[in-house]
Amino acid sequence: MSPRAPLATLSADELAAFRTARQSDYAELKARGLRLDLTRGKPSSAQLDLSDDLLRLPTSTRDRAGTDVRNYGGLDGLVELREIFAELLEVDVAQVVCGGNSSLTMMHQVISFAMLHGAPGSARPWKDEPVVKFICPVPGYDRHFSLLADLGIEMVTVPMNADGPDVEAVAALAADPAVKGIWVVPTYANPSGAVCSLEVARALASMPTAAPDFRIMWDNAYALHHLTEDEVTSADILSLAAEAGNPDRPVMFASTSKITWAGAGVAVLAASPTTRAWYLQHLGMASIGPDKVNQLRHVEFFGDADGVRALMRRHRDLIAPKFAAVDDALRAELEGLEVAEWSHPTGGYFVNLDVLDGTASRVVELAREAGISLTPAGASFPLGQDPRDRNIRLAPTFPELPEVETAMAGVATCVALAAAEKLAAG
Missing domain, CATH: 3.90.1150.10 (Aspartate Aminotransferase, domain 1)
Structure with missing residues (x-):
């Protein structure tokens, strides 16, 4: 032609x-x-058919420690599952919480808890601020934006480049104390497929922000969703932030929603010890533990990180x-x-x-x-x-x-x- x-x-x-x-x-x-x-x-x-063996699992009612998974408790999830995702996400198992079937729920909880109670480093609950703003790289994930709109949080945009958010634009906006955070889909971003480079991740983790409780909502939804044999590894945002003296800044999320069953998977949060404890403290007012039967089902199905x-x-x-x-x-x-x-x-x-x-x-x-x-x-x-x-x-x-x-x-x-x-x- x-x-x-x-x-x-x-x-x-x-x-x-x-x-x-x-x-x-x-x-x-x-x-x-x-x-x-x-x-x-x-x-x-x-x-979805790839995971239909889940229908025959779990074969036991007890986790590795012998605890009956059918009962209450275990707010942070089964350690066996936390170990699998700690390896996959390259974080420490002590940083991980495994929850229900939706990482979006965990994101909503983190921002809602900050609105109601303030986050670690907050001077007051976000609801008591004159205005709360969030940085939204565009094009981006519509459900992130809908979540913010539902909570009355203003959205300001920056370009999403091939190597991640435009860091100069982000830094300029973060000089406003009303700006409390940013969404980042670091690997194979929705919808552009962009991958956040190590340099951009380091800049986000270390940049000055006017708000001491500025948060990076690091939604690693597609960390394992490769289309080629060249499997990209996400930047280690938790370590980068800790090294920069901002350990509480990032909160990482992931899930099995596009790994096993979209409606019956497990979700993951990883954060600093302070942020993890803060999250579990407030979560404990709403839950006595996740669906550990489903978590054990996934542990048996995966076997280990290589199984995923x-x-x-x-x-x-x-x-x-x-x-x-x-x-x-x-x-x-x-x-x-x-x-x-x-x-x-x-x-x-x-x-x-x-x-x-x-x-x-x-x-x-x-x-x-x-x-x-x-x-x-x-x-x-x-x-x-x-x-x-x-x-x-x-x-x-x-x-x-x-x-x-x-x-x-x-x-x-x-x-x-x-x-x-x-x-x-x-």
Whole structure:
């Protein structure tokens, strides 16, 4: 195929012809009556099937110490499970808490506890501050933003670069005492796939902040979700912060939600001894212990950290072809037109698609009318407001591979048509 000319360089007649051709392609797409969904980064049924041996576990009712897991207690979780995740996350087992099925719940608890009671280092509960703000790298994870909005916390944004948040922009915002923290997805970030470099992590851990209780919410949701054999290791934020004299600054989170069963997994928090004790103190007012039966089930299923790694290689075999299909479809339709850019992640669950400014909402609308459901345009920005209306998050893991191929070919058609409409309108 001969190289395509950038769409913006076409003459009026050439652009009109291109638009007519894409309108014809789109009419054919609509006529197919598709019903495809790329809205959420969920594991597919085939991925969930990998963990169905959990249905036959645990084979015992007692942990390694002989404690009956069916009873109350053990607020910080089974030590056997904590040991597995301490190795996987490269932290000390004494820093780890294993909880229920949702790391998002743990994040909500940490911020809620700080709002109600203050965090270690706080002068007062955050609710008593005149205003509380959080730094949100964009594009980012919509549920982080929704959590903050629900608690009345203002959001200020910084660019999410290929090596992590823009540290100069973060440092400038952190000079405001109202700014209490930042979200960071350090490895295979949602949705860009970016990996926070050691240099950026060190800068975040050591930078001056006006708020003495500034927190890095280090959501390591995709630490083990590799798409290639080159398995990236996350920066050791807890050690970096301790070395910088800010041991309480980071709070790390992870879960098995995309490792075993999304609705019946286990979640993990890791933090300094002070922060861990603070969290458990307040958690103890709401719980007498997690589901230790499910935790023991996972311990038996994994065996050890290598068991988790082996399982994740089986996940990779299932989903890597879907990410390749996304790239193939976008290149086939859009390469050379200079109307879209997209990420090429080596891990995680998403592809970040940036289209021509002012067309993302139109792309999503066109796709919806053709039976292809996409995440709303701007979802990766606080309050869903992308000032350039160009960002779309693609989630290819849940559909079957042929559905991904079909859906992405359709999305590419919608991107090209929306761009042609925009350029034709001047």
